[in-house]
Amino acid sequence: MSGIDKYELLSDLAKRRGFFWPSFEIYGGVSGYLDLGPLGAKLKRSIEEKWLKLFVYQHGFAVISTPIITPEKVFIASGHVEHFKDLMVSCLECKRHFKADYVITEAMPGRTDLALEAMPPSEIDSFIATNHIRCPECGGPLSKAEYSLTMFKTNIGPYGDAVGYGRPEAAQGIFIDFKRVFESSREKLPLGIAQVGTAMRNEISPRQGPIRLREFTIMEMELFFDPEAPKCAFLERVKDIELPILLAKEREQRGSKSTNLSVHEALKQGVVLTEWGAYFMALSVKFVQSLGIPLEKQRFEEKMQAERSHYSSQTFDHQIWLDRWGWVEIAGHAYRTDFDLSAHIKSSGADLSIFKPYDVPTEKRVTVIVPIDSSLGPMLREKAKPVIEALKQSNPDQVKRAIAQNGYYEVQGFKIQPTQLRFEDRVVRETGRRVVPHVVEPSYGAERVTYSLLEYSYTRNKDRIVLKLPPELAPTKVMIFPLMPKDGLSEIGSTIQQVLLESGIETEYDEAGTIGRRYARADEVGVPLSITVDYQTKNDQTVTVRDRDSWQQVRRQWKELPQHIHRFLRSEIKFQELGDIAQVNYE
Numbered sequence: 258m259s260g261i262d263k264y265e266l267l268s269d270l271a272k273r274r275g276f277f278w279p280s281f282e283i284y285g286g287v288s289g290y291l292d293l294g295p296l297g298a299k300l301k302r303s304i305e306e307k308w309l310k311l312f313v314y315q316h317g318f319a320v321i322s323t324p325i326i327t328p329e330k331v332f333i334a335s336g337h338v339e340h341f342k343d344l345m346v347s348c349l350e351c352k353r354h355f356k357a358d359y360v361i362t363e364a365m366p367g368r369t370d371l372a373l374e375a376m377p378p379s380e381i382d383s384f385i386a387t388n389h390i391r392c393p394e395c396g397g398p399l400s401k402a403e404y405s406l407t408m409f410k411t412n413i414g415p416y417g418d419a420v421g422y423g424r425p426e427a428a429q430g431i432f433i434d435f436k437r438v439f440e441s442s443r444e445k446l447p448l449g450i451a452q453v454g455t456a457m458r459n460e461i462s463p464r465q466g467p468i469r470l471r472e473f474t475i476m477e478m479e480l481f482f483d484p485e486a487p488k489c490a491f492l493e494r495v496k497d498i499e500l501p502i503l504l505a506k507e508r509e510q511r512g513s514k515s516t517n518l519s520v521h522e523a524l525k526q527g528v529v530l531t532e533w534g535a536y537f538m539a540l541s542v543k544f545v546q547s548l549g550i551p552l553e554k555q556r557f558e559e560k561m562q563a564e565r566s567h568y569s570s571q572t573f574d575h576q577i578w579l580d581r582w583g584w585v586e587i588a589g590h591a592y593r594t595d596f597d598l599s600a601h602i603k604s605s606g607a608d609l610s611i612f613k614p615y616d617v618p619t620e621k622r623v624t625v626i627v628p629i630d631s632s633l634g635p636m637l638r639e640k641a642k643p644v645i646e647a648l649k650q651s652n653p654d655q656v657k658r659a660i661a662q663n664g665y666y667e668v669q670g671f672k673i674q675p676t677q678l679r680f681e682d683r684v685v686r687e688t689g690r691r692v693v694p695h696v697v698e699p700s701y702g703a704e705r706v707t708y709s710l711l712e713y714s715y716t717r718n719k720d721r722i723v724l725k726l727p728p729e730l731a732p733t734k735v736m737i738f739p740l741m742p743k744d745g746l747s748e749i750g751s752t753i754q755q756v757l758l759e760s761g762i763e764t765e766y767d768e769a770g771t772i773g774r775r776y777a778r779a780d781e782v783g784v785p786l787s788i789t790v791d792y793q794t795k796n797d798q799t800v801t802v803r804d805r806d807s808w809q810q811v812r813r814q815w816k817e818l819p820q821h822i823h824r825f826l827r828s829e830i831k832f833q834e835l836g837d838i839a840q841v842n843y844e
């Protein structure tokens with residue numbers, strides 16, 4: 258087994274049994290794409306359901322669905338057109354292209370202090386030169402670093418005049434729809450809006466199998482809260498959960514040791530900025546543990562300021578340890594503040610703020626900006642609406658200062674002259690205030706989660722592969738085996754399968770080969786329970802039920818099984834409680 262890592266072992270099983278394989282295989286494949294086979298697709302679906310239950314449904318939050326291809330103006334407003342880029346270097350010999358940070362990480366593993374994703378091209382160039390880093394494939398010299406946009410670009414409509422991009426995250430659709438969802442639901446903050454769907458990133462030469470995909474399923478939630486009422490009501494439930502955090506300050510010292518902090522401590526020490534952020538990190542630990550990945554194989558890497566996404570004030574990557582790639586990010590927890598909503602308010606002119614009424618109305622003397630439409634209209638034309646709106650929203654003191662200094666006030670590129678507006682003092686009765694909510698975001702790549710789950714489920718018992726998938730997630734929950742495909746056993750087996758299917762348990766039937774081989778096949782794809790119809794079944798309607806993990810067997814009347822299997826799958830009872838221990842050995 259030496260030299261073969263779990264990725265290789267798993268890839269072999271995955272292809273053979275229908276979990277996953279490279280896409281477009283018959284044409285030689287394209288890196289960064291992955292097909293999920295019948296079992297893989299089902300497994301991913303179960304993981305999505307589990308995630309939705311844990312992060313969304315149990316809090317009464319919302320799920321929406323928005324388009325993948327998105328008009329350019331959305332990603333200009335959100336900052337993606339400007340920032341969603343990676344630095345690329347090319348080999349001058351073999352002409353291969355690489356992500357610049359990949360080349361450096363390959364050459365210098367263990368440098369946790371480098372904010373590689375944030376280094377400007379000049380620094381990357383001098384770092385590569387000083388450390389004599391060469392092409393990881395052929396050892397040839399490398400080109401200077403250049404930016405390349407990692408969004409897929411396309412045209413909306415066949416005329417080529419409206420640029421669109423494949424969304425690299427599901428978040429922007431959620432931000433744009435925030436107000437509608439808010440108004441159509443209970444008009445209360447905090448409000449979580451989630452989306453599970455395809456996202457695309459035009460990665461530079463991805464070479465990490467299922468870990469870095471150009472098209473993947475994102476499971477993302479934006480939690481909107483009032484920054485003046487930032488409490489998370491669910492915090493109490495998780496306050497003692499331990500978060501293993503690799504702190505930015507530890508990384509700056511080139512260290513890689515995680516500090517274990519309870520949710521409570523992490524907040525008290527100011528390591529995590531928001532209660533909601535800490536709450537979702539704790540849920541994340543629970544979620545990943547429920548996939549069979551122990552806490553000691555998990556950590557949260559705090560991103561250094563320079564390496565955070567443009568929209569984030571704090572980011573922790575939830576990483577887990579994988580056999581081939583080491584620490585791999587499966588989720589990001591970002592504090593996006595009001596960055597995105599404010600950007601869309603500014604760019605679209607739409608009011609995405611919400612109104613919070615006071616208990617008692619107040620009166621206040623304020624200065625307001627009154628734009629003179631008759632003068633601004635002809636100048637701004639089709640831009641009039643957003644610009645005038647932005648002008649109204651501007652701070653009157655700032656506008657006065659700018660006019661005093663420059664003779665005009667600039668908004669969205671237009672120079673507004675003092676004659677085009679006036680200031681008015683008003684007494685306003687305030688019945689409440691307008692709030693642009695802040696946002697905390699947990700975001701997961703479903704394929705990475707699926708792969709990680711498979712890797713941690715992969716075990717061996719004697720010479721057999723046993724895929725110890727958590728029973729509730731296993732694509733097939735029960736196999737039905739007639740001991741022999743004759744003497745009426747097949748018919749009883751088919752009946753039992755039908756009954757289990759009707760009660761909502763994914764059940765399959767197999768009568769080919771020896772019973773031992775059939776058990777082995779079931780173990781290999783992670784079926785938690787195997788039911789064997791034997792000759793005793795004909796006398797007393799009992800069947801044996803075999804446990805994938807212990808290979809123990811119990812016996813019970815098959816008609817009683819559906820309700821008990823449901824309880825077993827929900828982890829309400831142990832396997833031994835499914836029936837009376839049976840001394841059979843069909844292995």
Ligand SMILES: [Zn+2]
Nearest residue numbers: 348351392395
């Ligand atoms: Zn090369």
